[in-house]
Amino acid sequence: KAGVTQTPRYLIKTRGQQVTLSCSPISGHRSVSWYQQTPGQGLQFLFEYFSETQRNKGNFPGRFSGRQFSNSRSEMNVSTLELGDSALYLCASSRGRDRGFIEKLFFGSGTQLSVL
Amino acid sequence: GENVEQHPSTLSVQEGDSAVIKCTYSDSASNYFPWYKQELGKGPQLIIDIRSNVGEKKDQRIAVTLNKTAKHFSLHITETQPEDSAVYFCAASIKARGSTLGRLYFGRGTQLTVWP
Numbered sequence: 001k002a003g004v005t006q007t008p009r010y011l012i013k014t015r016g017q018q019v020t021l022s023c024s025p026i027s028g029h030r031s032v033s034w035y036q037q038t039p040g041q042g043l044q045f046l047f048e049y050f051s052e053t054q055r056n057k058g059n060f061p062g063r064f065s066g067r068q069f070s071n072s073r074s075e076m077n078v079s080t081l082e083l084g085d086s087a088l089y090l091c092a093s094s095r096g097r098d099r100g101f102i103e104k105l106f107f108g109s110g111t112q113l114s115v116l
Numbered sequence: 117g118e119n120v121e122q123h124p125s126t127l128s129v130q131e132g133d134s135a136v137i138k139c140t141y142s143d144s145a146s147n148y149f150p151w152y153k154q155e156l157g158k159g160p161q162l163i164i165d166i167r168s169n170v171g172e173k174k175d176q177r178i179a180v181t182l183n184k185t186a187k188h189f190s191l192h193i194t195e196t197q198p199e200d201s202a203v204y205f206c207a208a209s210i211k212a213r214g215s216t217l218g219r220l221y222f223g224r225g226t227q228l229t230v231w232p
Binding site: 033058110 | 158159209211219222223
């Protein structure tokens with residue numbers, strides 16, 4: 001069974017540009033979450049999608065947005081890039097069943113974004 | 117929100133010795149505590165998790181203990197091997213109010229080095 005797939009693996013952008021990252025969850029998983037990982041802040045939650053709806057959002061500016069498609073694939077977009085947006089962006093998927101508690105999250109290898 | 121603290125930040129052990137990593141959390145409503153292993157250039161890999169209705173869980177050389185009263189949980193790795201060298205993250209989750217899904221709050225990570 002294929003794991004969580006993220007593309008591209010690496011990206012280099014300049015300040016002011018925008019970027020779109022893609023995530024394909026594990027087959028059968030309906031929930032997709034995004035996390036930002038930096039040496040300074042560690043792993044920070046961005047947002048979470050289930051059935052094409054954003055269910056949770058972290059404390060990031062509106063420049064960070066995302067969406068989920070009917071096949072559960074997800075994209076996140078960062079507009080007007082800043083130097084501080086350089087990070088590893090991780091996507092995680094889970095089954096998303098409502099069982100009264102969070103289910104196991106499985107992470108992809110991430111997209112390493114460098115903003116110059 | 118939840119605050120997860122993790123200690124130590126670095127840990128060096130000799131092959132065959134045991135390693136213990138400790139985490140504390142602040143919100144008594146947290147009910148799910150996963151541990152992730154992250155190797156260089158890869159995303160976090162779920163290695164073991166525990167829910168708040170269980171005090172201890174073991175999987176071969178890895179065990180996790182949870183003390184809800186003290187709000188701390190620990191990862192124990194016995195008979196360490198060089199391939200255990202990686203960054204380990206603890207996390208805690210509160211099922212989001214009004215949502216079927218939750219989010220993970222991560223500790224800052226522990227760099228474990230196992231010397232042959």
